Amino acid sequence: MTQHSELSTQKPIPYGRQHITEEDIAAVVETLQSDFLTQGPKVAEFEQAFAHYVGAKYAVAVANGTAALHLCAMALGVNEESRVITTPITFVASANCVRYCGGTVEFADIDPATALIDIEKVRQLLESKPKGYFTGIIPVDFAGNPVNLEELRKLADEHGLWIIEDACHAPGGYFIDSQGEKQLCGNGKYADLAIFSFHPVKHIATGEGGMVTTNDEELYKKLLLYRTHGITRDPELLEENHGGWYMEMQELGYNYRIPDMLCALGLSQLQRADAGLTRRREIAQVYDTAFAGFEGVETLRTSAEALAEQGHTGHAYHLYVIRVEDRKGLYDYLRQHNIFAQVHYIPAHTMPYYRSLGFKKGDYPEAEHYYSQCMSLPMYPTLTEEEQQFVIVKIKEFVRK
Structure with missing residues (x-):
């Protein structure tokens, strides 16, 4: 029997697999034994570390990548009058987030050589309608291959579009811009917002989890609000203040929080x-x-x-x-x-x-x-x-x- 035929009788070889180390387990156990299982310090630690990793100013950790997309669409004001372009070769959440907010999705075909959204086809679609018809675009760094966001940003600016970069496949990925500079996926230079997933088959595994990165402080504050039911305790934002217990629901938000124990796992995974x-x-x-x-x-x-x-x-x-x-x-x-x-x-x-x-x-x-x-x-x-x-x-x- 050959080496290869022997291998065929052994454990299955999947397309993707998480890698959990003793250090990962220890990090989670330490958090399980701490005072906070959720809404504690590990969330902010993970956010700060991840923002630094991709070169963005702000990061908001959430329940999963789909929640990240939904929050982005909400923060950008997607509504029934919004029309958003994305690629047909993606997990459906890239399009669904627009539908969650009542918006209309349109697709632009792919470049067959890369399977990325074809920027020239995006241009043709935009030029087929009057300016203002579309409101945004959600490109996907499919398989981990970064979209040239510098080129897409120029086109978006011509038509007044925002950009959500779906970088779920691409933490650590980058493209080289026209100035010869490395532009990391999710660094916020060309996209208004970027999202990542920490599903077990992804680069960083937390079981479930997601992240939004941005350089826009206003959008960042909206994300924080929408992540927790639209509720704030910030004294500077409260319309009234009855005491230390007081909070206000100022917007219709969601419970898209991620627990500390998952963020502890994410921090450990991020180190490698x-x-x-x-x-x-x-x-x-x-x-x-x-x-x-x-x-x-x-x-x-x-x-x-x-x-x-x-x-x-x-x-x-x-x-x-x-x-x-x-x-x-x-x-x-x-x-x-x-x-x-x-x-x-x-x-x-x-x-x-x-x-x-x-x-x-x-x-x-x-x-x-x-x-x-x-x-x-x-x-x-x-x-x-x-x-x-x-x-x-x-x-x-x-x-x-």
Whole structure:
């Protein structure tokens, strides 16, 4: 029996996996034994550390990435008259947050080379309507590959749009701007707000959790208010003050808080975020080399190619995506060998809910063609070299057949 066939009988290889260390466990236990399980000091510590990590002035920790998106839409005043553009290749929350506030979602098709929202198609969509028709745009740093927000910001400014950067896949990712400067995802230079997720398969895992980053103090204060029922205890903001117990509900907000124990886990995970990112890029390089010139497997073009001459990449590699003709066949074949690859994403406009709003198959052909071929391969820091080689062997084995 070969090494690879032996491996096929062992534990499953998922597309993503959390990595919890003894240090993580100790950090959570310490918080469990403290005076605060929620609304305590670890929340602010995590916010400050994460803001520093991405280079933003402010950060607000929340229950999950979807809550982060919803709060952003609320803070920006999305309502029934708002029309917002996003990509069809994303988790549906990127679009749903607009619907939560009563707004209208429109999609712009993707660039087939990257699966990122096609900025030229965004331009065409904007120019097809009078100025003021659209109010904002939600680009997604899909798979960890950063959108060029400098270019998108120029277009947004021409049409008076705000930007929410969905950076759930890209903590630590960056692009190089026209001045040769590194622009970290979520640093707030070009986007009004940015959001992150701490779901277990993401770079930083807290179980559930999310973060909003911004450089806008006014938006930051709104986020804090909306996160906790629209309630404030700040004496400077109160309309009345009956005593130390007094609080006021000044807006209709939500309970989108995150507990201290999860923030303690996030703080611990953040300490090794750079090491995890380095390992993800090493895994991506192995895949790149394995599939370079291999007929039948196509990889997405990434920022790595644009930055190759500078000797570094801004890709955060939450996902490593390939495209193959017989995606269903390969998916089933890999599962037979305990390799649990995944598909990201089913185009949002083809979901029954969005079809009920008037969208239909055929509206965004690049997104639909991408979906028919895409597959996300195992990508997480604890993936072993042996496991990765096994994945590569099985993919090539199937494609050659």
